[in-house]
Amino acid sequence: MLKQTEGSRAVAEAIALCRPEVICAYPITPQTHIVEGLGEMVKAGELAGCEFINVESEFAALSVAIGASAAGARTYTATSSQGLLFMAEAVYNAAGLGLPIVMTIGNRAIGAPINIWNDHSDSMSMRDAGWIQLFAETNQEALDLHIQAFRLAEELSCPVMVCMDGFILTHAYDRVDVPAQAEVDAFLPAFEPRQVLDPAEPVTIGAMVGPEAFTEVRYLAHHKQLRALALIPHLSSEFAAKFGRASGGLIRPYRTSDAETIVVALGSVIGTVKEVVDDMRGEGVAIGCVSICSFRPFPLTALREALEHAKRVIVLEKCLAVGLGGIVSDGVRKALSGVMLKGYTVIAGLGGRAITRKSLRQLFEDAGADELEQVTFLDLNADIVASELERETLSRRSGPTAEAILRRLGTVASGIG
Amino acid sequence: MSTHDTPTERPTQRQPVKFYQTGTFTVGNRLLPENVRSVQADMRRTNSLNSGHRACQGCGEALGARYAIDAAMQATRNQLIAVNATGCLEVFSTPYPETSWQIPWIHSLFGNAAAVASGVAAAMRVKGHSDVRVVAQGGDGGTTDIGFGCLSGMFERNDDVLYLCYDNEAYMNTGVQRSSATPPGARTATTPAVGRQPGNEFGTGKNVPAIAMAHRIPYVATASVANLRDLEQKVTTAMAIRGARYIHIHVPCPLGWGSAPADTIRIARLAVESGLFPLYEAHDGQVTARTPIRRRVPVDDYLKLQKRFAHLFANEAGKERIALVQAVADRNIAEFGLLAGDDAHG
Amino acid sequence: MDKPFAITLDVGSSLANRTGSWRTSRPLYVDRLPPCNHACPAGENIQQWLYHAESGDYEAAWHALVENNPLPAIMGRVCYHPCEGACNRGRLDEAVGINSVERFLGDEALKRGWQFKRPAALSGKRVLVVGAGPSGLSAAYHLRRLGHAVKIVEAGPLAGGMMRFGIPKYRLPRDVLDGEVARILDMGVELELNRKVTDIRQTMRDEGFAAAFLAVGAHIAKRAYIPAGEAARMLDAVAVLRDMEGADQPMLGRRVVVYGGGNTALDVARTAKRLGATEAIIVYRRTREKMPAHDFEVEEALQEGVLIKWLSTIKNMADEGTLTVEKMALDDKGFPQPTGEFETLEADSLVLALGQDVDLSLLDNVPGLVIKDGVVQVGPDMMTGFPGLFAGGDMVPSERTVTVAVGHGKKAARHIDAWLRGTKYAPPPKHEIATYDHLNAWYYADAPKTVRPVLDLVRRQSTFDEVVSGLDETNALFEARRCLSCGNCFECDNCYGVCPDNAVIKLGPGKRFEFNYDYCKGCGICVSECPCGAITMVPETI
């Protein structure tokens, strides 16, 4: 059914269609609307056979999810930013225990300075936690990915994060096609846990493992993600066959077959990138882009195939490995190891900074002329940085940078959540 | 399951008849009808925590856990799932490739046992397995400190979970560091017996049973490995109630307390009999019963069996500090009326 | 279930980890000798019969009791119960009322007609027992149980010895005595009354006895030299008490003075009271503390109005019945010394209760006998210096009580049996005594001793009804359950319960427990928490 609705609502409806049994969450912007929507459905009795639990922290939220999942319930939670960090210990734990929990990340920056707007720092911080991480490009894809996520999680016994850009997707009203319950049921069978807490067949889950077996345990976790590399495209095609639209998969190349310059990005920004690509193609520039949907497992082979013929690759990242540069770039570089081409890391959209077509166009042109730094901060206000750096050299007690910058800009922090 | 499938009903009240020789206080009693004997006396008890675990010799926590879980198994006709916090109990019971547990059991993290248990309980509810009950268990550190947020949340939501805290008064698994349950004066690795105020500070610590009561949850109790029947009765009572329940069990740790392994129960008994560890139960936030002291002893009797308090006996200043400990005991006795009542007397 | 590797494990798999290897010392179940058993002159296994009584199986309890002592109803009345003095429960509140439970069992047996076990096989040997007092009866019973043909020859008209002709009936009703004697005879023991054995060797030879047990008691009253007038009425205690059993009651008069400080003196004085004496005064040389009589008997006598003059000796007795009494004083060594201070006492009769000597005339021509201090010396096997001739009870050196006499009878019977078979009887080795410090008394609930109902005073002073009555069933059960089972497992399940390693195997009712040394880490909690001290710790050898 086609609907004009908010991204969060679309996701909530997708989750509801997946017949979750336990949902627990703790509020944080911009994830709130998703769980509020679900809470309302449970309370209104529209979501039969589902418990909605209000907990006291994200740590508890994921812990409740761990318990519920281990006890055989299809379990869902959602968070963002600080919340994800607050549950960090449990994030690793859920993966270590192989529990097929699905969690939406409404991607948001991590403080300090506290910032409610979108970037990918939060989910990127958990990239090695053992979860599968899928990035949605549009609200439709966000909706679709959640349906695929449960199937993926449960087939592999591995938790899955569906990452969608905070505000840009979560709060955007778009037209989405919400599938019928029967369609989803046909795609997503009832949850059959690989292991379960059951008095009829007791097991000990969560043993302590020493050096004699820990490496093997970790290898098996890695191996599970390698299996996902095959399963993700498979599910994506099955989904396409059943629902009539393409969603998910490992990567989605766009106009890359003959491109000399290829832009790699994740999430909603790919929409803007494509527009710029189209513009430049119109002008005869051999440019294309690749959207990475599966960040974990990282699709090394697929990326290599998509990129190896290019002359240069620009990785546009909404996160920063402070002191190093890009996070996604690292993976891309690994995918291209041995391939001689130029690689650029562009840090963009941090803390909600708009990524405009104009800036991108400039960026791609500079790249095309190979006039880019290895690591570039898109639209970095060099004046501010320079003067702040100067101020800092004057006094050791220069005070907090963020506040100083705001003062200089004359802006007031707004909508901090 | 390997255990018996026709469990007998156990009355929740304390044993009414006094059998003098065999005692109201022993584990079993050949003179009692089988259904009123303790769970531990049963040849078919579950041994939920089985032999082969790696707890130290004379570990009170190992004992307390089997007492409590066996009783809960009995009360639920073996329809029980346990969630365990990180700590000695978890480590000594489940090192790969062997587990000592005979029941469905999960360990997630140090500080989230209560929340994981809430999740298990929720799953049981949605799946319509209302007969399957959930316990969460952890050490004092995992309960009163790092797991306290999750514990309070579970209480506040009144989730159908019995939380069992095995209080050995410090972080034992990491080598005996102070927790908020460490008693004043006790030496731990982080409250060494040096300086002018050796051992743990007086006037610190957290009374979690009281805090649990403040949540107005349906049932809170304290128990001790020294009083098995009382402990079993409390677990049985707890399992007959739905909602959040909390039992705080005193379990001496020979390693951390510097006591003889053979003295584990004796020390727990002295804690009760001195008034330092009052035994009581509370329904809906109100204390409804207390287990009276049978033979009152001065706190010295309790303290002197433990090396962690040895510094208190080393000099004159120690005497004053012992007097402060005695004052704690006296206050407990007065507060709970532990000398009143004749429950334990013939 | 398709379990994830290493993280998820099969339940109970820790059984593969044999923690027993950590042990440096191991617990062992032991049986220690309960102090009551140890103190019982009759060698009763008190704790064992209490164990049966605790569960209300009185018949089993009685059978266990009579393994060692065939006279429980009598013992339950006249025994001075040294067992209770030794009882560990005395340290906790009060000793277990062993004696009263014994009496309850004895009375139950008489009431219900429980019978002794018959000998399994007959030996064909004939054994003579001389004297039907407690020692003779006990020997006859045990010899019979061992399969021998036993004949008791008794000088008196009835069986019982001092139990009949000494102990007054207000302490030992005669139907009780008769009942317990009859039960022994019912086993096939032959009793010939009114025949005094005068030459033991002759009798044995004539009647073909392979062995004999002598238990003639001590019946010759000791005399003290007291100058007395012709008409002064001076009697001896044993004679007075013996006469009580005859048709005519002894004439003692209204004012009776008894001289002596033993139980016999008290019995006579109390008997005199019952016979109508307005005054019964005991004169004794020393103080109450030094009096050989038992304190409870002194107490009962005083309650009944008997008067006692301590630190006094009788110098003479005039015709008209006036006694001259000299006050004594204790010297630094505690011996009474005359003070030269005199007083007089009016008495219709003076009864001397100064002890008894043994009539050894039947042994006149037995070679090899050793007689010392008027009693026959015997070895640890109760045999006299003459092979095949055994002796026990009051006629051999030892305390003179019914219980000791019974014990001698049992012991002699076992040695006679061995002797007849040409072997030696070796008693089983004694266990270490279960002293109080072996116990963990915490586990025993507080329970003071049941007070036996005492007959009201008026009736005691005027009649010969039994003074102390027995326990009823509930009391007896209560009392039996006060037993701490010192040193012997009573299956309280404590060890089974308190082991943190489940290393105690419960074998089921009556079968006790076993250690599972595969898992026992040797922590010793079971030893600390065993209420009765039935577990010990020994160092591991490897």
Ligand SMILES: Cc1cc2nc3c(=O)[nH]c(=O)nc-3n(C[C@H](O)[C@H](O)[C@H](O)COP(=O)(O)OP(=O)(O)OC[C@H]3O[C@@H](n4cnc5c(N)ncnc54)[C@H](O)[C@@H]3O)c2cc1C
């Ligand atoms: C007044 C009194 C009260 C007592 N009260 C108690 C008491 O309360 N508790 C207690 O434990 N003890 C008591 N005693 C002591 C106790 O009675 C004796 O120690 C006990 O009876 C000794 O038993 P025995 O078998 O050795 O001898 P006895 O009981 O004296 O029996 C010896 C028997 O041998 C017979 N006899 C003797 N010579 C011959 C012979 N040549 N041929 C055949 N038969 C012979 C006698 O007639 C007699 O029947 C009391 C004693 C007296 C005198």
Ligand SMILES: Cc1ncc(C[n+]2csc(CCOP(=O)(O)OP(=O)(O)O)c2C)c(N)n1
């Ligand atoms: C988040 C976290 N912090 C610290 C630890 C280290 N740690 C593991 S067990 C433990 C002590 C447990 O103490 P307690 O809960 O009292 O149980 P005990 O071992 O005394 O039975 C600590 C500090 C951990 N595992 N996780």
Ligand code: SF4
């Ligand atoms: S350290 Fe203490 S709590 Fe831990 S296993 Fe040893 S005795 Fe038990």
Ligand SMILES: [Mg+2]
């Ligand atoms: Mg602890």
